[in-house]
Every structure is written in C-alpha cells, then in structure tokens.
Amino acid sequence: MSEAVKVPTMAEYMAEGKMPEVLFWVGCAGSFDDRAKKITKAFVKLLHSSKVDFAVLGTEESCTGDPAKRSGNEFLFQMQAVTNIEVMNAYEIKKVVTACPHCFNTLKNEYPALGGNYEVMHHTQFLKSLLDEGRLTVEGGKFKGKRITFHDPCYLGRANNVYEAPRDLLKKLEVELTEMKRSRRNGLCCGAGGAQMFKEPEPGNKDVNIERTEDALETKPDIIAAGCPFCNTMMTDGVKNKEKEDSIEVLDVAELIANAQDL
Amino acid sequence: MQYIPNIIFVIILIAGIGYFAKNVRKLIRNIKLGKDVDRTDNKKERFNNMARIALGQSKMVRRPIAGILHIIVYLGFIIINIEVLEIIIDGIFGTHRIFAFLGGLYDFLIGSFEVLALLVLVSVFIFWIRRNVINIRRFKTLKGWPKNDGNIILYFEVVLMTLFLTMNAADLQLQNLGADHYVKAGAYPISQFISPLFDGISEGSLILLERGAWWMHIIGILIFLNYLYFSKHLHILLAFPNTYYGDLNPKGQMDNLEAVTNEVMLMMDPNADPFAAPAGDEPEGEPEKFGASDVTDLNWVQLLNSYTCTECGRCTSECPANQTGKKLSPRKIMMDTRDRLQEVGDNIDKNGSFVDDGKQLLNDYITTEELWACTSCNACVEACPVSISPLSIILDMRRYLVMEQSAAPSDLNNMMSNIENNGAPWPFNQMDRLNWSQE
Numbered sequence: 290m291s292e293a294v295k296v297p298t299m300a301e302y303m304a305e306g307k308m309p310e311v312l313f314w315v316g317c318a319g320s321f322d323d324r325a326k327k328i329t330k331a332f333v334k335l336l337h338s339s340k341v342d343f344a345v346l347g348t349e350e351s352c353t354g355d356p357a358k359r360s361g362n363e364f365l366f367q368m369q370a371v372t373n374i375e376v377m378n379a380y381e382i383k384k385v386v387t388a389c390p391h392c393f394n395t396l397k398n399e400y401p402a403l404g405g406n407y408e409v410m411h412h413t414q415f416l417k418s419l420l421d422e423g424r425l426t427v428e429g430g431k432f433k434g435k436r437i438t439f440h441d442p443c444y445l446g447r448a449n450n451v452y453e454a455p456r457d458l459l460k461k462l463e464v465e466l467t468e469m470k471r472s473r474r475n476g477l478c479c480g481a482g483g484a485q486m487f488k489e490p491e492p493g494n495k496d497v498n499i500e501r502t503e504d505a506l507e508t509k510p511d512i513i514a515a516g517c518p519f520c521n522t523m524m525t526d527g528v529k530n531k532e533k534e535d536s537i538e539v540l541d542v543a544e545l546i547a548n549a550q551d552l
Numbered sequence: 553m554q555y556i557p558n559i560i561f562v563i564i565l566i567a568g569i570g571y572f573a574k575n576v577r578k579l580i581r582n583i584k585l586g587k588d589v590d591r592t593d594n595k596k597e598r599f600n601n602m603a604r605i606a607l608g609q610s611k612m613v614r615r616p617i618a619g620i621l622h623i624i625v626y627l628g629f630i631i632i633n634i635e636v637l638e639i640i641i642d643g644i645f646g647t648h649r650i651f652a653f654l655g656g657l658y659d660f661l662i663g664s665f666e667v668l669a670l671l672v673l674v675s676v677f678i679f680w681i682r683r684n685v686i687n688i689r690r691f692k693t694l695k696g697w698p699k700n701d702g703n704i705i706l707y708f709e710v711v712l713m714t715l716f717l718t719m720n721a722a723d724l725q726l727q728n729l730g731a732d733h734y735v736k737a738g739a740y741p742i743s744q745f746i747s748p749l750f751d752g753i754s755e756g757s758l759i760l761l762e763r764g765a766w767w768m769h770i771i772g773i774l775i776f777l778n779y780l781y782f783s784k785h786l787h788i789l790l791a792f793p794n795t796y797y798g799d800l801n802p803k804g805q806m807d808n809l810e811a812v813t814n815e816v817m818l819m820m821d822p823n824a825d826p827f828a829a830p831a832g833d834e835p836e837g838e839p840e841k842f843g844a845s846d847v848t849d850l851n852w853v854q855l856l857n858s859y860t861c862t863e864c865g866r867c868t869s870e871c872p873a874n875q876t877g878k879k880l881s882p883r884k885i886m887m888d889t890r891d892r893l894q895e896v897g898d899n900i901d902k903n904g905s906f907v908d909d910g911k912q913l914l915n916d917y918i919t920t921e922e923l924w925a926c927t928s929c930n931a932c933v934e935a936c937p938v939s940i941s942p943l944s945i946i947l948d949m950r951r952y953l954v955m956e957q958s959a960a961p962s963d964l965n966n967m968m969s970n971i972e973n974n975g976a977p978w979p980f981n982q983m984d985r986l987n988w989s990q991e
Binding site: 294329330333350351 | 975
C-alpha cells in the first residue's frame with residue numbers, strides 16, 4: 290500500500306477560509322504504527338469515495354493523553370488535553386471522527402470538562418451514518434461468504450456502549466458474522482488497555498491477548514475484525530503466536546470495507 | 553407478673569436494635585472519612601437505577617442460576633419480614649397473631665410466607681453446595697474468614713426458616729387442639745407436613761415448643777441484624793444507596809482531577825504571574841495530595857462501595873488480568889479497602905481520633921503489582937450487580953504512585969516522557985505526524 294493519498298490539513302482549509310465537514314483525528318497509532326497506518330489510509334479512501342469534506346490536524350495533532358491518564362499521570366493528560374483543545378477550538382472544530390476508540394473515548398468524554406466540546410464519532414459510527422445517508426456503498430466483494438468474528442474494543446463497547454455500528458457494517462459485507470462466546474458487554478479485553486500496550490505484563494500464566502485470540506479461534510474464523518489499532522496489534526500477535534497467520538487475517542472494519550471495493 | 557414476657561421482649565428488642573443503630577452510626581462515620589464528591593445530580597436517573605438494579609435485581613440475573621436463586625432468597629427476606637412486624641406487635645402487647653382478623657388475606661400471607669420459606673431453604677442448600685462442594689473458582693478462592701462468613705450467613709437462614717416453620721407447625725397443632733389463645737387463623741401449606749411429627753405431644757409441651765421457636769426466631773433475627781455490620785452481608789441494606797449514588801457517566805470516562813486542572817490552567821495562562829504571592833485569604837496548609845495511598849484519600853462513594861461489596865467475585869471472574877494468572881483481583885481491591893477502612897475506624901474508636909499506625913492501603917494491603925496489572929477494561933464494573941467500581945480505586949492509587957511518588961514502571965515512564973517531549977507514546981517526531989500520507 291505504498292501510495293500517497295491526498296490528505297488536506299486544517300491549516301490549508303483555514304488558509305482558504307473554508308471549514309471541513311469533519312475533522313479526522315488520526316491518533317498516534319494511526320500516524321506512526323506501520324500496521325495502523327494501513328487502517329488510516331483505508332479510512333481516508335472511504336472518506337474520499339464518499340465525498341466527505343474532511344481535514345486532519347497533521348503536525349498540529351498531539352497524543353490525546355489517554356495512556357497518560359490511565360497510567361495515573363493526570364497532570365500530563367491535562368497538559369495534552371488543554372493543548373489539543375486550544376488547537377481545535379482555534380479552528381472552531383465541531384465534529385471529530387477517529388479510528389481509535391481510546392482517542393474517541395478521551396475526546397468525547399474527558400475533553401468537555403476541560404473546555405473541548407465536540408461531536409465525536411468512532412469511524413464505525415461515522416461510516417454507518419454515511420451508509421444510512423446513502424453516501425457510502427458497502428458490498429461484499431471478495432469477502433462475500435467469509436466467516437468473520439468481531440472483537441469488541443473495551444473503549445468502544447463497554448466504555449461507550451457502541452456495539453452495533455461495526456456489526457451493521459460487517460453484515461453489509463454479506464459475510465457470515467459469528468460471535469465469540471464473550472462478546473458485546475461481556476467481551477474480553479485484548480490486553481492493551483490502561484497503558485498495558487506500552488509495558489510488559491505482570492507475571493501470570495498467560496498473556497491476555499492469547500486468551501482472547503483463543504476465544505476468536507474457537508469460532509473458526511477466516512477473518513478477525515477489529516475496530517481499534519491496539520486490539521489489532523494484540524490480536525495479530527495472538528494469531529501469530531498460534532501460527533495461524535496464513536489462514537486468518539486480522540483486519541479493521543474500515544479495511545474490510547475499503548478492500549472489498551478494491552479502493 | 554403476667555407482663556414479664558412483654559417487658560423482656562421490649563428489652564431484647566431495644567438492645568438488638570440499639571446496638572445495630574450504634575454500629576450504623578460508626579459505619580456512616582467511616583464512610584464520611586472519604587473525600588467529598590457530588591452525587592446530588594440527576595435524581596430521577598439515580599432513583600431509576602436504584603429501582604432497576606437494587607430493587608429489581610436486573611444485573612443479578614445475568615448469571616441465571618445464581619441470579620434466580622438470589623431473587624428467591626431476596627423475596628423471601630423482604631416478604632417474610634411482614635411476619636416480623638406481627639411478631640413485634642405480638643411481643644410487645646402479649647397478643648397472638650394480631651393480624652388474624654385479616655381473615656382470607658391473613659391465610660394467603662401466612663401461606664405464601666411458608667412457601668417462600670421452603671424455597672429459601674432449597675436455594676440456601678444449593679448456595680451451600682455451590683460454595684463448598686462444586687468447584688466454582690470465585691468461591692474456591694475464598695479462604696478463612698470470608699469463606700466462613702459466607703457459610704455462617706447460609707446457616708443463619710436455615711435456622712431462621714426452620715424455626716419459622718416449626719413455630720407454625722406447633723401453632724397448627726395447638727389450633728386443632730383448641731388451646732387457649734391459639735385462634736384458628738392462617739394457612740399452613742408447608743408446616744402441615746411437619747405438624748404430624750408433633751402428634752400426641754401434650755398441650756403444655758406444644759406451647760413450650762411454639763413459644764420456644766417464636767422467641768428463638770425473633771432473637772435470631774436480631775442477632776442476624778447485628779451480625780451484618782461484622783460481615784460481608786451489609787449489601788442487603790447498602791445495595792440501595794450504592795446503586796443510587798453510582799457513577800452515571802459512560803464507563804470509559806474517568807474523573808477529572810480538579811486540583812490538577814487549576815495547576816494546568818495557571819501554567820497555560822499567559823497573564824498569570826508566576827511569582828505572585830498566593831491570595832491573602834488562602835490558608836497556608838498542606839498542598840493537595842494527588843491520588844490515593846490510604847482510604848481517607850478515596851471519596852465517600854468508593855468507601856460506600858467497599859462496605860456494599862458482598863464478595864460474590866463476579867468482578868474477579870471477569871477480570872482479564874485475573875483470568876491470566878496475574879495477582880490483580882478486583883474483589884480483593886474492594887475487600888482490602890473495607891478492611892483498611894475498618895482498621896482506621898477502630899483506631900478512631902480507640903484513640904478518639906486517628907493515631908498514625910504506620911500502615912496504609914497501598915503496599916500494606918494492595919501491592920503495586922496488582923495495580924499495574926489492570927487494563928482498565930471495565931469488565932469488573934460491568935459485572936458488579938450493585939454498581940461498585942474497583943477500577944476507580946485502582947486509578948486513584950495509580951495516580952498517587954505516578955504523581956506523588958514517580959513510581960511508575962520504567963516502560964510507562966518512557967511512554968510518558970515520549971508524550972511529554974514529542975506528543976506520542978513512541979519516540980517519533982511530532983513533525984512526522986503526516987508522513988503516512990506520503991508513504
């Protein structure tokens with residue numbers, strides 16, 4: 290996927306005196322992590338194909354502070370939050386979409402108390418709204434009939450009660466959507482939340498992502514669908530650990546839709 | 553002389569309720585050792601939560617077997633307490649079955665109490681099997697006092713229900729004998745099968761049996777009431793305020809530390825004078841402590857949570873860290889918080905005010921290894937049938953470790969300094985944030 294995509298920035302919009310329909314908050318994983326960058330690009334392609342007028346902050350974006358806050362560093366979190374809010378308020382941002390449930394949760398729930406009030410959507414919710422408005426078409430394409438199981442990200446599901454948007458999109462792909470024994474509000478964490486992504490786990494008898502991958506493998510899937518760059522990493526590692534990477538793909542919902550259409 | 557039983561009854565009643573009231577006052581004082589947090593908003597939603605979750609047991613039935621059995625015992629507990637009202641009136645005034653005038657309704661009430669009593673006995677028996685025979689991990693992992701506590705409560709139930717049915721069985725015999733005082737009243741769908749056991753017993757002995765069971769039943773109830781304060785069983789009362797005062801925000805939203813906001817806003821304000829003396833009316837004192845190292849650093853809702861916890865272990869059985877063999881157990885977080893709070897309360901009782909005992913919640917009860925194993929996934933919060941949040945305590949203790957002690961694991965310190973220096977948890981330059989679009 291080594292091709293440049295056209296991504297306008299807020300600064301460019303501002304220079305032209307225009308306002309985009311929505312700000313795409315890319316997030317740190319989406320900007321820097323090689324795997325997550327593919328998700329970012331897939332989502333951008335869908336935005337383009339749906340003719341969504343969007344922009345990113347680009348170099349003006351900074352970590353939302355989520356991992357700092359969950360680690361207990363409220364000070365660093367608020368510094369990040371206040372800085373980001375100043376930038377977004379200066380651009381008079383009204384609506385934000387992000388492909389990361391951690392950014393989503395933080396922007397939506399924790400920024401208002403610090404002066405950042407935006408309508409925040411997870412990319413699966415946003416894509417679902419495009420679908421409902423008839424701006425996005427989702428077709429099965431090459432995934433038609435494949436067996437897919439969706440792993441609920443904690444910060445999308447339990448934390449914010451978004452369970453149906455990603456599933457509605459997947460169903461549109463004409464795939465065989467199968468549920469793990471623990472799903473929706475009972476979904477098991479991938480093991481990355483609460484800043485665990487950035488540290489070694491405490492001593493135990495298993496890694497959380499292996500436990501969760503086993504849940505997924507029980508459903509005999511062709512594809513494990515995710516809605517979070519960190520879950521994606523954890524599940525991909527889990528599948529590799531089980532030596533199933535040749536038969537099972539871990540893909541973001543946005544990638545599935547974009548790839549189905551060969552965008 | 554004929555009033556002696558009435559007088560004894562009133563003395564026992566006052567002593568039983570009085571001692572309980574004394575302990576409830578201690579309980580409230582201990583809970584108020586916590587920091588203030590405002591939960592006076594959205595009264596309607598709070599009331600609905602209480603009605604749905606505590607009164608309606610909505611989260612209990614997510615595990616159907618335990619849930620339905622629990623509802624039977626809960627209904628039995630609430631409904632059979634109508635009978636206690638009659639017992640109290642009879643006890644004070646020396647009457648017998650004062651509500652008998654209700655006629656058909658009385659028959660219906662007594663009849664349903666009996667059916668419930670039997671159902672409670674059956675449920676309690678199954679509970680006991682689940683706790684002691686079947687290998688259910690969340691019960692198996694309880695040792696010592698918490699394990700005994702759970703069983704003692706079940707034995708209490710068995711004794712009280714058996715006494716209730718025995719009392720009725722003897723009463724029925726006496727009614728059939730036409731004994732003085734024993735009016736024909738009530739329906740006895742269960743105790744009619746116990747009653748034949750007492751065939752041929754003299755009227756005097758039957759009265760002794762009936763009175764004995766009656767007295768032991770009411771004294772048993774008073775003992776059970778007072779046992780609550782010392783056991784995990786306070787949830788039968790505290791589930792109601794606990795669900796009322798629960799957090800209404802989305803589960804992913806963690807509270808904003810206002811003390812930090814003030815500092816941050818000052819730093820960000822270009823007009824702030826860094827050398828300004830504090831405003832004159834501000835009292836010089838200890839600077840605000842960030843996070844929690846002891847129970848008094850937690851807020852009163854978190855402390856109420858700890859007294860409400862009945863150690864069912866649903867949180868721990870859903871916890872991803874616990875399931876993969878880490879030390880963290882959300883149930884233990886709640887039990888430790890309560891044990892420490894009780895210790896602080898006892899210290900105050902003994903010394904008049906708290907005297908430093910060289911202990912705190914952190915390290916002496918909850919280790920950092922437990923705290924750092926949490927993925928903040930909210931599975932424990934979702935699992936709790938009475939709206940307890942172990943996660944909020946974990947977060948407050950992490951805040952203390954990081955902001956007061958700089959004691960985060962080194963990997964996390966790297967992550968945090970990356971965010972501080974280059975706006976991402978990894979060491980990438982902020983100026984490279986848009987490079988992905990060109991790759």
